[in-house]
Amino acid sequence: MRPLLAFLAPLLLALPTAARSPAKTDFSAIDARMQSLVARYRLDGASLWVSHNGQPVLIRYYGGYSEATRIPIASASKWVSALVLARLVERGTLRWDSTVGEWWPTAPADKRAITLAQLFSHTSGLPGDESGCIANALTTLQACAGQILAGPMIAAPGSTFAYGGLSMQVAGAMAERATGLGWDTLFARELTTPLALTATEFGLNSSAPGIVTLPNPRIAGGVRSTLSDYRKLMAMWQADGIIREGPNAGQRYLAVSTIRAMQRDHAAGTAKVDVPNVPQSIGNWGYGFGYWLLPTTRAGAPVVESSPGAFGFQGWVDGAAGIAGVFMVQDTNARMAPEAAAVQADLARLLDPPRFTQSAGAAMNPPPPPRQAVRGRPLSQAK
Template sequence: MRPLLALLAPLLLALPTAAQTPAKVDLSAVDARMQSIVARYRLDGASLWVSKNGQPVLTRHYGGYGPTTRIPIASASKWVSALVLARLVERGTLRWDSTVGEWWPTAPADKRAITLAQLFSHTSGLPGDESGCLGNPLTTLQACAGQILAGPMIAAPGSAFAYGGLSMQVAGAMAERATGRNWDALFDAEVRRPLELSATDYGFTSTAPGNVPMTNPRVPGGVRTTLDDYRRLMAMWQADGVIRDGAQTGQRYLAPATIRAMQRDLATGTAKVDVPDVPQSVDGWGYGFGFWLLPTGRAGGPMLESSPGAFGFQGWVDGTAGIAGVFMVQDTNARMAPEAAALQSELVRLLDPPRFTQSAGAATHTAPSSGPQAGRGRLRSQAK
C-alpha cells in the first residue's frame, strides 16, 4: 500500500489561488473512482458530497446508498461532539481552561488540573483507550466519567498525546454538570436543531428510526448520521461558522474566534504515546478540538481538517484549496483512508487545476520512510 502522504502529496503541497468554482467540471473520474471503491470492496454503497468555495458541486450516491441512508460514523463523531462544547464555551457556560476539579471536587488529585481543551485533544494524560464503560447502555454518562476518573493516568495533563475516547467521555459529562442537562438535550439544543440535522443521534449501531436517546452516549464515537446531515456541518465550518442551509441560512453559528480556538494544535510539543497510523505518515500533523490538522504546504495558512472514523467515513475541509467534502462509507478506515486521500487529490486536480499543476510540478517533498513519531509510541491501525 502506498504511504498516505504520497497519496495526499498533490493536495498537501498545493499553493493558494483565488480561483472560483469552475462553471462546468467533468466529474466522471470521481464517479468512476467511487463506483470502483464500491465494487472492489464489495460495499453496500457509498455517498459523496463536495463543495468548492462554499458552492456545492457534487452530491451523489452509489450502490445501495441513497439520501436517507444512515450509518454509524465512529470517530467522525468527535467533530460533532466538539460543536456542543464549543457552543457552551461561547455562551460562557464552560471555558477552554475549565478543569475537572471545578466540576468534580472529589476527583483524584492527579485529574483535577485537566482542562476541557486537553480532554478534547487527547492531551489530558488519561490513557488512549476505548474500553471500559464507553457505550455501555446499562450505565450513565456521569457514572462512566466517574469510573474513568477513578482509573490511572499515563502522563501529566498536557504532556502527552494519547488518542482515545476516555477523555472525551469525561468532557461530555463535564458539560452535563455545567448545564444540569443530559447530553442528548445538549446535542439537540446546540447542534441538531440549529443546524437542522433530521437524522443524527448517538444511537450508533441502532437501526431504530428517529432519535434514540442514550443514557450513556458514546461522546467520542457514537454518532449515526446521513450524508445530508453531516455535510451541513462541513458547509458551516467551510463558511467559518455561518449556517449554509435551512431556515437559519446566513445566521452565525460559531464566532470566528471560537473556530480559531478549536483549530489550535494542542498536540505540538507533547510526547506521542498513542497515535493512529494514518496521521503518522503525514509530516507535520496536529490535532485541534475534535479533529486532525494536516498541513497544506502554505506556511501559516489553513490546514486540511478531518475527522475520519474507524469505518472509513470522513468529513474534511481544506482551507487552502477551498474544498470541503463528506466521504460516506462503512468498511474499515485502514482500507478507506488511502481511497479517501486519493479522492481528495483527484478533486483538487479537477476543481483547482492551477494549484494542482504548481504543486505537482514542484516535486520537492517526498513521503518519509517513517512517520514523524516513528519509534515514539504505540500505533493504531485505524481511528476509533
C-alpha cells in the same frame, strides 16, 4: 454486506445521482474512482458531497446508498461533539480552561487540573484507549466519567498526546454537570436544532429509525448520521461559522474567535505516545478540538482539517483551496483512508489546479498505512 450480485446490480444499471455540478468541471474521474471502490471492496454503497468556494458542486450516491442512508461515523463524532462544547463555551457555561476539579471536587488529585481543552485534544494525561465503560449502554455518562476519573493517568495533564475516547467521555459529563442537562438534550439544543439536522444522534450500533437516546452516549465515537446532515456541519465550518442550509441559513453558529481556538494545534509540544497509523504515516500532523490537521504542500494550503472514523467515513475542509467534502462509506479506515485521500487529491486537481502540484498529490494521497506502527494502533481501532 449484501451478496456481490445484489450490490453490483444498481451500480451497473443506474448512473450516480448528481446535483448542481458546474458544466465546466468534468467529475467523471471522481465517479469512476467511487464506483470502483464500491465494487472492489464489495461495499453496500458510498456517497460523496463537495463544496467549492461555498457552493455545492457535487452530490453523488453510489451502489445502494441514497439520501436516506444513515451509518455509524465512529471518530468523525469527535468534531460533532466538539461543536456542542464550543457553543457552551460561547454561552459562558464552560471555559476551555475549566478544570475537572471545578465540577468534580472529589476527583482524585491527579485529575483535578485537567482542562476541558485537554480533554478534547487527547492531551489530558488519561490513557489513549477505548476500554471500559464508554461502550456500556447500561450505565450513565456520569457513572462512566466517574469510573474513568478513578482510573490511572499515563502522564501529567498537557504533557502527552494519547488518542482515545476516555477523556472525551469525561468532557461530555462535565457539560452535563455545568448545565444540569443530559447530553442528548444539549446535543439537540446546541447542534441538531440550530443546524437543522434531522437524522444525527448517538445510536451508533442501533438500526432503529428516528432519534435514539442513550443514558451513556459515546461522546467520541457514537454518532450515526447521513450525508445530508454531516454536509451541513462541513458547510458551516467552511463558511467560518455561518449556517449555510435550513431555516437558520445566514445566521452565525459559532464566532470566528471560537473557530480559531478550535483550529489551533493543541497537540504541539506534547510527547506523542499513542497515535493512529494514518496521521503517523503522513507526519507533521496537528490536532484541533475533535479533528486532525493534516499537511499538504500546495501553495497557500498548509493543512486539511479532517475527522476520519474507524469505518472510513470522513468530513474534511481545505480552507485555502476552498474545498469542503464528506466521504461516506462503511468499511474500515485502514482500507478507506487511502481511497479518501485519492478522492481529495483528484478534487484538488479539478477544482484548484493553480495551486495543486505533484508534491501536493503525494501529501494528500499517502501510501496505505502500515499494518502495525510503533507505539500506535490502526485508526480502524479508534472509535
